[in-house]
Amino acid sequence: MEDNPAPPPVPDAASLREAALAHLARFATTEQGLRQMLDRRLRRWGVRASHAGLPNEDIESAIAALRPAIDGIVASMTDLGAVDDAGFARSRATSLTRTGRSRRAVEAHLANKGVDQETVRDALNDSLGERSDSSAREAELAAALVLARKRRLGPFQRPDREDDDSLKTLGIFARNGFSRDVAQSVLDMDPEEAEDRIIAFRSL
Secondary structure, X not given: OXXXXXXXXXXXXXXXXXXXXXXXXXXXXXXXXXXXXXXXXXXXXXXXXXXXXXXXXHHHHHHHHHHHHHHHHHHHHHHHOOOXXXXXXXXXXXXXXXXXXXXXXXXXXXXXXXOOHHHHHHHHHHHHOOOOOHHHHHHHHHHHHHHHHHXXXXXXXXXXXXXXXXXXXXXXXXXXXXXXXXXXXXXXXXXXXXXXXXXXXXXX
């Protein structure tokens, strides 16, 4: 009986392209996200090949030879419109805001996904309004209200609970990227108005 399994076949551009298409059929992603997924696929192959006894230098050589193929696949998927960083950023900005993320938190999330700064700024302006616009403030306030409802703060505090320490509560909003002004507006709001604002924002 052999101690090691047979080495797995070396990936090629065709199999990587198939993997990319399968991934994109299930998930929205960015150029960086697709590149990272394909790179992980190569690394997993490398681990299996190493366990099968393939020399590390041969593994690294094979992986290095496929890097240009990954770049080509990502470029091809972008040209086809299957990968669209701007569209991804706009969609994610809206969905994250509706779940209680501040504009600052959305910016950080998109940057972490590999979306460049200019695309992030344009996506936020398109989805949430420019920072100085009233629509941007309304979106930020609605997101803070969603957070408040999740954490049972301000207008959503249970009536049987003692009043929370205001500085501690403001700290929760600050850690989630909301300004003190927005946080205070939430804490001063009537429960019925707070619910109405959330409903109105989510129906846009």
